Amino acid sequence: MTERETDTPGPTLEGLRQRLVEFAAARRWEPFHTPKNLTAALTVEAGELLEIFQWLTPEQASAVMADPDRAHRVRDEVADVLAYLLQFCTVVGVDPLTALAEKIERNELRFPAPGALAEEADVNPEDAS
Amino acid sequence: MTERETDTPGPTLEGLRQRLVEFAAARRWEPFHTPKNLTAALTVEAGELLEIFQWLTPEQASAVMADPDRAHRVRDEVADVLAYLLQFCTVVGVDPLTALAEKIERNELRFPAPGALAEEADVNPEDAS
């Protein structure tokens, strides 16, 4: 996370969320932005991010940001996923940061870190989410 | 976005990103967290969010948060999508807020708001992203 090179504060999640609200309102796109349409769009964009990686070897995938074209596509699809997630959260009234904080707390109980308990947990990411 | 009811500051995106890094490290899950695996997981979780809505009528979808079970599932899947997006961004070194700010700027040029220009634009969400 070393992209920001200046001392000026970067954009905030809430600021971006608000800009997306204004962007859609100015284009009268709100009628399209139903919860169902937005989750469909979110899934489609996540698929487009996955598409960049689908045929890559692990080595190619690790070096994805060294290829300027792929790096641009990655940033573009990350932006699309985050945009639709924020727009979805706006229309259903969910705070994504609170939702994630609560999920991390549930997962910390569900998957105790090895060493955190007398009896070491054998946890696997396959069981999560 | 009316969930927070206290004056205590809520979680920040960067704080949650860091907690996810520590969570994975404590469980030694980093080897699983390749860019390809994380984009796959992101797409799967986006699909799980979509699944909640797939058979709902527009009316049912709009009222999704009035059903406590569905509301919990929505928050849970929003958290999963955001978690995998942040973990992906960490491993590829992308700042999601900067990526989204840049995308909004590109889209403001690409889809001028009606009234913003002498010649009104005929824009449609189908052309975006």
Added chain:
Amino acid sequence: MTERETDTPGPTLEGLRQRLVEFAAARRWEPFHTPKNLTAALTVEAGELLEIFQWLTPEQASAVMADPDRAHRVRDEVADVLAYLLQFCTVVGVDPLTALAEKIERNELRFPAPGALAEEADVNPEDAS
């Protein structure tokens, strides 16, 4: 399903599956065709099919095949989804027709048709799959 207008037999699923095997072999693409990559590609293509519909109203969606461009995209994405499904089935050794026949049998038990039993079932597609 009225597309075939001649008496010549159309393509068969097994014939197409075999052509896909030969197509990949001739281009030496088999190393890319791992189960994981193929399920990723399948999901991406399903997302591209969904993308056609994501902003459409129910009326527009019902008339999708009346628009030649959209109709072509629909056929193209259906083909991609089926292609990756068949290629996946080839590499893992699953017969998709047998798998589907067995699933239908399980679902017939799980979701009894109303009227099929003395006590009418209240079934909902939300519970299926």
Added chain:
Amino acid sequence: MTERETDTPGPTLEGLRQRLVEFAAARRWEPFHTPKNLTAALTVEAGELLEIFQWLTPEQASAVMADPDRAHRVRDEVADVLAYLLQFCTVVGVDPLTALAEKIERNELRFPAPGALAEEADVNPEDAS
């Protein structure tokens, strides 16, 4: 594709498509089976198939059918993907076999097999679909 062990003919794609039509009709699920809902369901199920593989190493993924639980899930998700694809094709009036045959023909022109032309093609699955 060695699953069928008897001489009795296995199920056909058209026969299964028809059974799915009858299954939905008997449960009065047709109103739910809009093109948009069915492509959403297709994407969700493709994601569930991908989920089985998302954290697996290439070795684990190759051996997926040796694990009875995973093998059952794979067959189940293959069936779901094929079911929703067939139901989608029914409602939009597309013959999936014809669509795939046409796509293969287009791809044979677009990605000439090495050796098929004087000038060898440098083709890559990344360019396909």
